[in-house]
Amino acid sequence: MGGTIDEEVSATPHGALPYSHAAGYTAFERTDIVAAADVVEEKAQYVCDKWNIPKYYLDYREMIVAEKPDIVSIATRPGNHADITQFAAENGVRGIYCDKPLCASMEEADAMVEVCEKYNVKFNLGTQRRFTPGYIKMREILESGELGERRSIIAYSGGSALWGYTHAADMLLFLASDSPIEYVQGNVAVDDADFEDNRTETDPSIVMGFIRFQNGINGISIPGTSYEFEVNCSEGTIRALNNGLGFHLRKRQGQFNEILEAQFPPYERKSGTVGCIEDIVDAIETDTETQGNIHLAHRSTEMVFAIVDSQRQQGVRVPMPMENRALYLGRW
DSSP states (O other), X not given: OOSSHHHHHTTSOXXXXXXXXXXXXXXXXXXXXXXXXXXXXXXXXXXXXXXXXSOEESOXXXXXXXXXXXXXXXOSOGGGHHHXXXXXXXXXXXXXXEOSSOOSBHHHHHHHHHHHHHHTOEXXXXXXXXXXXXXXXXXXXXXXXXXXXXXXXEEEOOSXXXXXXXXXXXXXXXXXXXXXXXXXXXXXXXXXXXXXXXXXXXXXXEEEEEEEETTXXXXXXXXXXXXXXXXXXXXXXXXXXXXXXXXXXXXXXXXXXXXXXXXXXXXXXXXXXHHHHHHHHHHHHHTOOOTTOHXXXXXXXXXXXXXXXXXXXXXXXXXXXXXXXXXXXSOO
């Protein structure tokens, strides 16, 4: 995600290029990349050559102290996200673009919120769908009242809790107007014995999840073949198809007031990565909050951990905020 994933997805109808952090900063006219850091020198050199980055470091701390960047991108595995965020914030970084997942425990998530608040760091999590025009249009339709009262949001998703399901959790939150959560229940594919030390050996797969939002909307996640999201309302339904490559709108109309197909409004196709970067830059320049800020990242991450903790407790409801802040997922 730091600089090479575009090579992996360029041959697919992804619709989101540029995708990597480096590609996004290069494409966005208001940012310049001054340096990159990687503990593997060959990878650092490759990314710098690919994106014309003038300098690389083998230690992110040295890079931040020497270069004094306005924005730092974190594209490592989640085990050190909290440490990097803290060091960046304490050393003058004004914005952080942290790729998903946020971190590996809610204790780490809490620490990230604290340091971002203390130093007024503008933060976005790399859940790029909330920065793409199609999904933004989908939410605008829902919030306009055109389809009436939202009753349920279904995420056709699955995958590992942190590495894959993070995207589904963020979209459930986004389509529920980023509402706080009342409670969560879930089913996770993990050996119950793995919870003995409150740390799982793997990043366990989410099978099913139920999320009760405080605004009355119910969120449901079930296994699917692609990231698809459907919102069922009193006056119609709206669905994002095939990982956001299309959208389907149905609403109550006609002689018999049935739920019939309608035209989804036109929208611009734009990279979510560039949208995320633009949002951070705007927030820094205007001292406003970002659209995927640390509080929303914390909320969707807690949803994921609560689903897993529900499994740990044999499927009980887990009220928010969850008590088990030390539950650690995976070996990073």
